Amino acid sequence: MATADASAAPSTLADVSAAPGAPVEEPKAAPATSGVKSFLSGGFGGMCLVAAGHPLDLLKVRMQTSTQYTSTLDCLRKTLAENGIRGMYRGMAAPLVGATPVFAICFWGYGMGQNIARSAYNMAPTDKLSTGQILFAGGFSAVPTTALMAPMERIKCTLQVASAGGAGPAYKGPVDAAMGIVRAGGVASLFKGTCATLLRDVPGSVAYFGAYEVIKRTLTGRSAGDGSISPLAVVAAGGLAGMANWAVAIPPDVLKSRLQTAPDGRYSGVRQVFVEMMRTEGAGALFRGIGPAMLRAFPANAACFLGVELSLQFMNQLW
Template identity: 65%
Template sequence: MSAQKTEKKAVETSALKSFLSGGFGGMSLVAAGYPFDLAKVRMQTSSEYKSALECLTRTIKADGVLGLYRGMFAPLAGATPVFALCFWGYNLGQKIAVKFSGNGENSTLTTGQILFAGGFSAVPTTILMTPMERIKCLLQVSGQGGVSYKGPTDAAKYIYRTAGFRGFYTGTVLTLLRDVPGSVAYFGCYELVKKALIPEGTPKEKISTLAIVVAGGLAGVANWAVAITAPQGKYAGMRDVFVDLVRNEGPKALFKGIGPAMLRAFPANAACFLGVELSLRAMNSIW
């Protein structure tokens, strides 16, 4: 088998199953990783925390355990469509790659085709993800800069009142620049690590939970290693982000918050891919 080949895998999952399983995986990811995401955003927007542990500890002391989930409604409500679109986009990207290869839908996916499909998956999710990221980040820093929001609706009204509809899409270019390469690393790492952990020819329903968890967790780490960006909602555009951060805080500021992001990445994405794989198995068994 060519070195560029990955495990023999036909593009056989239907678009609808990919959509539904992706949504379930997204909800699993949010539930598992949200406290670390909150710590990441707070560290990116404030210099008062020395570590992720300090941020989480102070948050619990001030607001109780439920304080770790402040602002979770927006990403949780949006997890289903965003991750559903992401995995649907990944499935569609695979089919496009195979179609243009001219080898038919049952042909083996090469590493290059998987990486293309991973990058393609980021495109349809941007339409939904950018507005929700804006709302989520405003809620997570609510009260820290003098402006408080009662909830997602209040934050959305503030964005529309101050910047109009296009205010929801502030940072769209940055989102794409982050998520396209990040998604390439995400799906590419998952497929290649999973391939390395399971015997060749193992049926999908026989793949071990441990292999899925390890591959999914490492995929999340790979994604964040590529996709760490500056806080959203604070800058007018991409040039403003890099000029301001590098000038005032130095190059290391571009990686501010990477600690909690990495702490979140493994368990959250392990939960995501486990949710995806288990829901696919369930659908395949009854459908």
């Protein structure tokens, strides 16, 4: 993808007002995005992400929780043979319904992290954050998000593996799966894997938002919310940010998926999952599913950040 020349040949959404040969001034950062706008734009971006990336997410989870697949292609072939095209969207209702609040809270948390960083260093709302401050804000975003993400991931993973080789009971949908989980282990069972989710999402979010801001600044000289920018730059930065996230987060994600799809009482916690995997399957098992995760990461997160940026531009025009 030829995005490195985005500043030389901007799209119609990019700022092209500078005259040829004129001195290029460092663009001033826009005032910090309000919490309401961060919340709404994050929710819309999350819906875009789920729609674009769910089929490959399903393959990732199935590979992480079963040894019957030899490769991503083998998993795809068997899933299609078993359930057809509709099977590729099994479990999508739960993350799609949950995408709006989860990603809304994530981007709201990211904005809150930025505000905390500005407050700690007595910075004005228009001052640009350093890379270190962006990384802090990214890590902070995972904290409020996990409270909602953990039960949604529990339901999603349970649905995704329910028909894989006849493993586990079959559920009609996310509500039926949630009720089945509660019947089997109580309400607390919905939050199985919360610590594993936090272990995955804090470093993953640091890489996610950090990579996005650094790559986008490199391509455009602008930060999030600084005004109109090239959609190609957003797609490139968002897609690569998603890949950076999974490069960091895939090992704890494997542990989380194993823990959340195991029968109640099978594991005492994420530590036992790790110890048993190391003993029986080796370190390579921690990267099982990385193929579909990386294949999904670019288009899904490119769609997410493009949705976030476009919705922010739309809201900024309204108020």
